[in-house]
Amino acid sequence: MRRLIPLAGVVLLALACSAVSTIGPGSSPTATPVVIVAAPTPLPPEVLQAADAEEQIVINVYERVSPSVVHITSRTQVFDFFRGPVPREGTGSGFVLDTQGRIVTNYHVIADAEEVEVVLADGTAAAARVIGADAYYDLAVLQIDVDPSHLRPVELGSSSDLRVGQRVIAIGNPFGLDRTLTTGVISALGRTIERESGPALGEAIQTDAAINPGNSGGPLLDSRGRVIGINTAIQSPTGASVGIGFAVPVDIIKRVVPELIARGRYPHPTLGFDAYELTYEVRPNPDGPQKGLWVVRVAPGGPADRAGLQAAALRRDVRGRLIIVGGDIVTAIDGRPIATRDDLTLYLEAHKRVGDQVQLTVVRGSETLTLTATLAERG
Known part of the structure; x- marks a missing residue:
């Protein structure tokens, strides 16, 4: 372990060249060594007061909110071929939602878990059950049965008025280190998180507050200690924080979590069709749209089917290459151009709910049509 040595000051000593100096007739006395002490210029009192106030804000937030942050073990x-069944543990963070024992965390913290344990800030441990989860928004709600006196719910803020540069505070359990605090600022808003599997997640908050493995599910707070997001992911070549972390905004939490509590799931809107992305996945016809979604399957009885959307026929030529014949190309939704499946998903998730109507701009051969579809729940 490296030792950290504090540097109290800098002392420069003018040392005599010889160990003993003799004063004799005609000789000059040895000069008295000069000691120079470098002292920092005192800061003005108002600067120190401002610094103390900044620190006190963070201290107060931690003292008020850290009792609401929990440690989650899944x-x-x-199965190991040689050893048979092998137990595996994962850890993460979460926060107390209410005095009824509901805990909010990330879906990936508890995904596929056979047992989940929650440890509160006062050391109280309790078995938890999952009462609702949503993989798309990476949210889950746990239920624990403890005396309400052990529970300190968080205060939910708003993410609609956040601004880049605003101070943020993260509390979580990185690498199992309980209730660790890190600070930073909002680096960007409205980020899209690309995922290895599944559609992209939009509207994310980007922050440079250190987010590491184990922080997942912990709260991202504003200077008043209100939850403005839930820490979800990082972008890193090493797997540890490099100053690029992402959080799901609290306005999404406030929309999704009540559905998870009431129904166990969140109803995602869908149009009910599959498509290839022009230019990115298939080569567009030179005289047709260059970007859009080329419909290749329409779910029978679904919104797209009821709206009259037509799917293409898929064939193979003599060389085995896929040929798309006919079919509609969706180029816009509610007047907003779309080029990818993620464009469509992000628009529906951010602006629409099940039962809402949308206007689809469709190219069919040489015609451009407008179709109206009523969104259904994704299965």
Whole structure:
């Protein structure tokens, strides 16, 4: 372990060249060594007061909110060819939503877990059950049964009025280190998180507050200690924080979590069709749209089917290459151009709900049509 040595000051000593100096007739006395002490210029009192106030804000937020942050351990078993079933544990963070024992965390913290344990700030441990989860928004709600006196709910803020540069505070359990605080600012808003599997997640908050493995599910707070997001992901070549972290905004939490509590799931809107992305996945016809979604399957009885959307026929030529014949190309929704499946998903998730109507701009051969569809719940 490296030792950290504090540097109290800098002392420069003018040392005599010889160990002993003799004063004799005709000789000059040895000059008295000069000691120079470098002292920092005192800061004005108002600067110190401002610094103290900044620190006190963070201290107060931590003292008020850290009792609301919980440590979550998920346990499962994996099969090893030589050793058979092997227990595996994962850890994450979460926060107390209410005095009824509901805990909010990330879906990936508890995904596939056979057992989930929650440890509160006062050391109280309780078995938890999952009462609702949503993989798309990476949110889950747990239920624990403890005396309400052990529970300190958080205060939910708003993410609609956030601004880049605003101070943020993250509290979580990185690498199992309980209730660790880190600070930073909002680096950007409205980010899209690309994922290895599944559609992209939009509207994310980007922050440079250190987010590491184990922080997942912990709260991202404003200077008043209100939750403005839930820490979800990082972008890193090393797997540890490099100053690019992402949080799901609290306005999404306030929309999704009540559905998870009431129904166990969140109803995502869908149009009910599959498509290839022009230019990115298939080569467009030179005289047709260059970007859009080329419909290749329409779910029978779904919104797109009822709206009259037509799917293309898929064939293979003699060389086995896929040929798309006919079919509609969706180029815009509610007047907003779309080029990818993620464009469509992000628009529906951010602006529409199940039962809402949308206007689809469709190219069919040489015609451009407008179709009206009523969104259904994604299965």
